[in-house]
Amino acid sequence: MSEFFNQYFDFDFMGEHFDEVFDAFLKNLLIFVVAAAFALFLGLILALIRQLPGKKFAPLRFLTIAYIDVFRAIPILIVILLISGGIPYLEFIPKDIRIPHWFGQPDPYWYGVLGLTLVYSAYMAEVYRAGIEAVPGGQVEAARSLGMSHGQALRHVVVPQAVTKIPAPMLNELISLLKDTTLVSVVAFGEAALIAREIQAETFNASAYVLAGIMFLVITLPMARLVDKLIKRNQGRITRGSHIEVA
């Protein structure tokens, strides 16, 4: 049994390798922050385009739905491998864009960010959509009957209500995204999973993995608790605050 603790919970070992694993973990955070920003933005655009009413916008809506379906269906690992394995060969793209070294981060970083952004924007678009569609249709009717235009109805009635339903599921997506940043290890980017693996290969001790896992926990556990709190607060709001009932 002490073998088990030595292998996985060797605290002296963790202390020795702490800086190494922590520096690598910061790289996961760096992937996370940039990919999250892009995905949140792109997801919103996708969700809004998807909502555009009328026959005129049908092709756009179709394209958006196709994008969302495709990128929710393909495993992220394959997306990242496709990007890193294919884009460098597309010679018609200038080399600085094809093999980016922007802001001091090497190309595998950017391939990882791109892959995560493409996939998570699809999931996030669905979260936005769920928020928007959760607002009862009667709200728009009521707003219109009060004389508001469609745009005004959206801005003053729909969006404020939709916005309350988005943070909780969106936080779940963000927790997922943070964990999925470890997938970038497959394109040889020195993030926490890769570094922990190297340490294990050199020392035959798995405590580095546990250390990396703990670092993720420190961030994701509070996020998960926050999700629960948000959901409870939102439910309270619904049961207490709905004065607007369409008879």
Added chain:
Amino acid sequence: MLVKEGSDIKSLEDLDGKTVAVQQGTTGQELAKEELGGSEIRPFPEGPDAVNALKAGTVEGVIIDAPVAQNAVEKSGGVEIAEKVPTEEEYGIAVAQGETELLEEINKGLEEVLDDGTYKKIYEKWFKLEPPKAIFSASHEAE
């Protein structure tokens, strides 16, 4: 040391400061860490992944075992061996502690193929070279 065909990187020194791909956990990775202090070293899960990165142009050199490199030159093309870095490495066959019977059988088998010419035949087939003389005179005993 593999580079793209036609590259002007000819030696290990030329590679210093440039991006290098290696296979994770190999002696190639160690060599790269020791000799190429100025380079960004990218450890890939498998050898072919490192070679792919070289062909794609995301790295400028690959440090990997000679047979793997040779295979890459022949099978996938577009790459060439710039320098053969002698590392004085030896291959070993490891068995779990206490597996003395297995160890004896392996050593016996090695003696046989060394003595009857099979080893030479296999070596020449895969490496297209004569096996080094040291193999035949080295002690066959292991602990």
